Every structure is written in structure tokens, then in C-alpha cells.
Amino acid sequence: KQDDDQLIIDAGQKQFGATTCSSCGMVYSLDNPEDNFQHNQFHQRFLESIKFVGWKKERVVAEFWDGKILLVLPDDPKYAVKKADDVRRVADNELGFQQMTLSRPAQAKTYLFINSERMVVGCLVSEPIRQAYRVLEQPDHPKDMTKDDFMERHRAWCCSVIPEQALCGISRIWVFSLSRRQGIATRMLDTVRSTFVYGSHLTKQEVAFSDPTPDGKQFATKYSNT
Ligand code: ACO
Ligand code: ZN
Numbered sequence: 001k002q003d004d005d006q007l008i009i010d011a012g013q014k015q016f017g018a019t020t021c022s023s024c025g026m027v028y029s030l031d032n033p034e035d036n037f038q039h040n041q042f043h044q045r046f047l048e049s050i051k052f053v054g055w056k057k058e059r060v061v062a063e064f065w066d067g068k069i070l071l072v073l074p075d076d077p078k079y080a081v082k083k084a085d086d087v088r089r090v091a092d093n094e095l096g097f098q099q100m101t102l103s104r105p106a107q108a109k110t111y112l113f114i115n116s117e118r119m120v121v122g123c124l125v126s127e128p129i130r131q132a133y134r135v136l137e138q139p140d141h142p143k144d145m146t147k148d149d150f151m152e153r154h155r156a157w158c159c160s161v162i163p164e165q166a167l168c169g170i171s172r173i174w175v176f177s178l179s180r181r182q183g184i185a186t187r188m189l190d191t192v193r194s195t196f197v198y199g200s201h202l203t204k205q206e207v208a209f210s211d212p213t214p215d216g217k218q219f220a221t222k223y224s225n226t
Contacts, residue, residue: 023047025177049086050120055079062191067115069191074106084110087123091174095213111188121176124188126196129169132208133159166208168196185219
């Protein structure tokens with residue numbers, strides 16, 4: 001209800017510009033009927049997908065003041081596996097991944113970050129791996145050169161040809177657009193490192209990201225160096 005009112009007020013102010021829906025995070029143009037239609041289509045389905053009603057059995061692997069992280073395994077009750085699938089689909093959709101299947105679904109461990117408003121705002125899918133190829137650091141361009149930031153971030157990544165040992169592969173990591181830069185991805189990864197292999201704590205080097213997006217690369221670079 002509140003959000004609907006807010007949208008109507010915004011309509012007057014931002015008639016000709018892009019607006020961000022304060023509940024689903026979609027950016028669209030209010031005065032464009034096609035955009036409005038797409039937003040209507042997306043809004044309900046998205047919020048339904050990330051809604052978390054609470055489960056009889058929850059495998060809580062971390063707790064914070066602003067939420068908690070649940071681990072979902074392939075043999076868990078249907079409702080849990082379905083929610084993990086729904087959220088992964090939302091993430092895949094945003095990442096532009098076409099194929100919905102995981103390489104080894106039976107081995108996948110899905111971590112879900114539930115916030116205090118009972119929404120799944122983070123999803124991380126991890127799988128056991130043996131080796132990975134390190135993404136090589138590109139030489140830094142001086143920031144003041146005003147080189148197009150887009151180009152800067154979309155350069156092809158250069159990978160080493162020497163495989164290195166890794167134990168845990170991150171095949172997906174996604175955080176709800178309105179909940180980013182609050183350390184949710186960082187906390188999910190820290191939790192993976194301490195729970196992925198029972199009784200041991202993985203180093204940052206033992207965790208590898210598969211095919212990172214520009215956002216993923218920025219995050220992974222920052223995470224590995226801190
Ligand atoms: N640009 C620059 N730096 C970034 C970015 C970014 N987009 N995202 C994170 N960082 C860096 C920052 O230094 C940040 O610390 P700061 O906020 O104090 O400056 C640090 O990483 C930690 O970031 P978190 O808050 O823990 O990351 P967040 O919860 O925002 O999630 C994520 C990052 C998952 C990449 C998110 O932006 C996202 O979901 N993006 C869209 C989906 C995507 O591209 N996922 C990666 C796909 S690759 C893969 O799945 C293997
Ligand atoms: Zn919306």
C-alpha cells in the first residue's frame with residue numbers, strides 16, 4: 001500500500017525520467033506504457049519469488065543483526081529446494097544466464113540471506129571443484145584519465161594457463177539490487193568458507209568464482225585482497 005502511494009507521488013515529479021521501484025528495484029520510465037507493462041509483469045512475480053515465509057526446519061549457518069543465512073542442500077524438503085530454485089532463477093534472469101541447470105546439482109550448496117523483512121535478498125550457489133584458473137590482474141589505468149568507465153569494466157578478463165588447486169567453486173552470487181553494498185555478499189562468502197567443508201575453514205585462495213560478471217569481478221577482487 002505504502003509503495004503504491006509513493007509511486008503515484010513520484011509520477012508527478014519524475015514524469016519524464018527513469019524511476020526506481022522502491023520495492024522491486026526495477027528501473028523504468030513511468031510515462032512509457034511498455035515499460036509500465038513490463039514493470040507490472042515483473043513486480044509481483046519478483047516479490048513472490050524472494051518472499052520468505054519461514055520453514056519448520058531451517059539450517060541457520062549464520063546470524064546477524066539485519067538477517068540470517070540459511071544453507072539449502074539438494075535433499076532438503078521440497079519447499080526449501082523450491083525456494084532456492086526460485087531465487088536462483090531470479091538471479092539467473094538478472095545475470096542473463098540461459099541454462100537453468102547446474103553442472104552438478106546433487107553437490108550444490110545454496111546459501112540464502114534472509115533479511116529482517118523476510119525477503120531472500122542474497123543467493124550464493126557453491127559446488128565442489130578441484131582446480132581453477134586465476135584471473136590475472138590487468139594493469140591499472142590512471143583513474144583521472146576519464147577513460148570510459150564502461151570500457152574499463154568490460155575488458156576481457158585474462159586468465160592464467162596454470163591451474164591452481166581450489167576446493168569450492170562459486171557458480172552464482174547475487175544480491176537484491178536495493179540491498180547491495182551492505183556486506184551481504186561478503187558475509188555469504190565468509191559463511192561458505194567456514195561451512196562448505198565440515199570442520200575446516202577454507203582460505204580465500206581455495207574459493208574460486210566461475211565466469212565473473214563486471215560486478216562479480218569488482219567484488220571478488222576486493223574480497224580477495226582484504
Ligand atoms: N563495483 C565496485 N565495487 C564493488 C561492487 C561494484 N558493483 N560490488 C562490490 N564491490 C566491492 C566494494 O569494495 C565493496 O565494499 P564497499 O561497499 O565497502 O565499498 C566490497 O566489494 C564488498 O561488497 P558487498 O557489499 O559485500 O557486495 P554486495 O552485497 O553488494 O554484492 C554482488 C556484490 C553480488 C556482485 C552484487 O553486486 C550483485 O548481485 N550483482 C549482480 C549479479 C552479479 O553480477 N553477480 C556476480 C556474478 S559472477 C558469479 O556469480 C560467479
Ligand atoms: Zn516494482
